Amino acid sequence: MTTFRTNSVAIALLLAAAWSARTACGESGVAAAAPAAEAGAPTAKIVSAADLFLDALEEPQRSKTVYKFDDDAQRARWSNLPVGMVPRGGISMGELSPEQRGAAMDLLKAALSKQGYEKVMQIVEADEVLKYNQRGRGGSRGGGANSGPRFGRDNFFISFLGEPSVTEPWMIQFGGHHLALNMTLAGEQGTLAPSHTAAQPASYEMQGKAIRPLGNEVEKAVALMASLDEAQRKQAVLGFRVRNLVLGPGRDGQMIEPEGLKGDQLNEDQRRMLLDLASEWTGIINEPTAAAKLEEMEKNVAETWFAWSGSAEEGSVGYFRIQGPTVFIEFAPQGQGEAGLNHLHTIYRDPTNEYGARWWRKHD
Incomplete structure (x- = not known):
C-alpha cells in the first residue's frame, strides 16, 4: 500500500x-x-x-x-x-x-x-x-x-x-x-x-x-494486523462481515459486547501499536487533554479488544474495532476493495463519558 x-x-x-x-x-x-x-x-x-x-x-x-x-x-x-x-x-x-x-x-x-x-x-x-x-x-x-x-x-x-x-x-x-x-x-x-x-x-x-485525511488510521491498522501471529489473527478476525458502523450516529446510549483479540494477548510492542492507532481518534483534541486520555487507555490496555472483519491478507484493509473500558472506536470502509477505501466512516465513543456526562451530571 x-x-x-x-x-x-x-x-x-x-x-x-x-x-x-x-x-x-x-x-x-x-x-x-x-x-x-x-x-x-x-x-x-x-x-x-x-x-x-x-x-x-x-x-x-x-x-x-x-x-x-x-x-x-x-x-x-x-x-x-x-x-x-x-x-x-x-x-x-x-x-x-x-x-x-x-x-x-x-x-x-x-x-x-x-x-x-x-x-x-x-x-x-x-x-x-x-x-x-x-x-x-x-x-x-x-x-x-x-x-x-x-x-x-x-x-x-x-x-x-x-x-x-x-x-x-x-x-x-x-x-x-x-x-x-x-x-x-x-x-x-x-x-x-x-x-x-x-x-x-x-x-x-x-x-x-497527495492528501489522505484518514491515511494514518489505515496504515497503523494494517501494521497492527501484520504484527499478529497466526493464533492472534485467528482471534482478531470475526467470523462474519461487518459492513458499516455498529454504533455510528444515532446510536447514543448503546453498547455491544467486546469481540476479537484481547489486549492481554498482545506483546508490549503490539500494545503500543494498538494505543497509537487509537490515538488517531483520541488525539484529535488538544494535546494536554489527549495525553490524559492516553494515560487512561494505557492503564486499561490489557482489557482493550481489537477486532477485524474482512480480508486478513497482508496489506488489506477491512472493518476494525477497538473497544476498552473507556474507549470505543470503529472504522468501516463503505464498499469492497479499493472503492471502499475511497469512502470511509469512523466513530469514537467513550461508554463511560459520552458528551462529558460524567462531569456535568454532578451539576444537575
Missing part, C-alpha cells in the same frame, strides 16, 4: 487559507494564524477563543449559534449524512464573513491538537472536492431541510451548548457531511466523545500534494 506523507503545518495552512479566502469585490479574507498554544491546561485559551468568535457575530447570528446546555435535541443533532438530508443546528460557515470564519478557525485551533486540526480541515476539504465532483452541488446557505444533499466547506456548522466558561460545563459542536465534533468542557476536563470522522474521497490532491 502506498504511503502518502505531507507537511502537517503547511497543509493545515493551505486548507485554512482555502476556506477563509474570498475574492469578491477584490477583498481577501485570509484568517490570521492563531497564537501558539501555551503549556498546561487549555481551557482558558479555548474560552478566550470562543468569546472572540461570539463577539465577532451579530446578535441574530449569536442567537442562532448558542443553545442552552440542557438542549438534548441539539446535543444529538449530528450525522454522517450531508446537510439537506439531515439539518444541522447552529450557524454555517457559508453564513459567516471572512473575519468571522477566521475566528471560528482560531477556536478550532485552540480546541484541537495540531494534528487534529489538520485532520478536520482535510475532511472539510474532501467535501469541497466531493462538491466539485457533484457538479458544484453546494446548495443555499442556512441548512434548511428537504433541499437535497449539499456538499462543500460552506455547509459545515458550529454551535455552542451553554456559554463558554472556565468552570461550568459547556460544549462546542462543529460538523457537517462526514464530520461531527462534540467537544464537552468542564473546568480543565474535556472530551470529544462521541465524534464522527469520515472521508469521501479518502484520497485527493491539493496543489500537487
Whole structure:
C-alpha cells in the first residue's frame, strides 16, 4: 500500500487559507494564524477563543449559534449524512464573513491538537472536492431541510451548548457531511466523545500534494494486523462481515459486547501499536487533554479488544474495532476493495463519558 506523507503545518495552512479566502469585490479574507498554544491546561485559551468568535457575530447570528446546555435535541443533532438530508443546528460557515470564519478557525485551533486540526480541515476539504465532483452541488446557505444533499466547506456548522466558561460545563459542536465534533468542557476536563470522522474521497490532491485525511488510521491498522501471529489473527478476525458502523450516529446510549483479540494477548510492542492507532481518534483534541486520555487507555490496555472483519491478507484493509473500558472506536470502509477505501466512516465513543456526562451530571 502506498504511503502518502505531507507537511502537517503547511497543509493545515493551505486548507485554512482555502476556506477563509474570498475574492469578491477584490477583498481577501485570509484568517490570521492563531497564537501558539501555551503549556498546561487549555481551557482558558479555548474560552478566550470562543468569546472572540461570539463577539465577532451579530446578535441574530449569536442567537442562532448558542443553545442552552440542557438542549438534548441539539446535543444529538449530528450525522454522517450531508446537510439537506439531515439539518444541522447552529450557524454555517457559508453564513459567516471572512473575519468571522477566521475566528471560528482560531477556536478550532485552540480546541484541537495540531494534528487534529489538520485532520478536520482535510475532511472539510474532501467535501469541497466531493462538491466539485457533484457538479458544484453546494446548495443555499442556512441548512434548511428537504433541499437535497449539499456538499462543500460552506455547509459545515458550529454551535455552542451553554456559554463558554472556565468552570461550568459547556460544549462546542462543529460538523457537517462526514464530520461531527462534540467537544464537552468542564473546568480543565474535556472530551470529544462521541465524534464522527469520515472521508469521501479518502484520497485527493491539493496543489500537487497527495492528501489522505484518514491515511494514518489505515496504515497503523494494517501494521497492527501484520504484527499478529497466526493464533492472534485467528482471534482478531470475526467470523462474519461487518459492513458499516455498529454504533455510528444515532446510536447514543448503546453498547455491544467486546469481540476479537484481547489486549492481554498482545506483546508490549503490539500494545503500543494498538494505543497509537487509537490515538488517531483520541488525539484529535488538544494535546494536554489527549495525553490524559492516553494515560487512561494505557492503564486499561490489557482489557482493550481489537477486532477485524474482512480480508486478513497482508496489506488489506477491512472493518476494525477497538473497544476498552473507556474507549470505543470503529472504522468501516463503505464498499469492497479499493472503492471502499475511497469512502470511509469512523466513530469514537467513550461508554463511560459520552458528551462529558460524567462531569456535568454532578451539576444537575
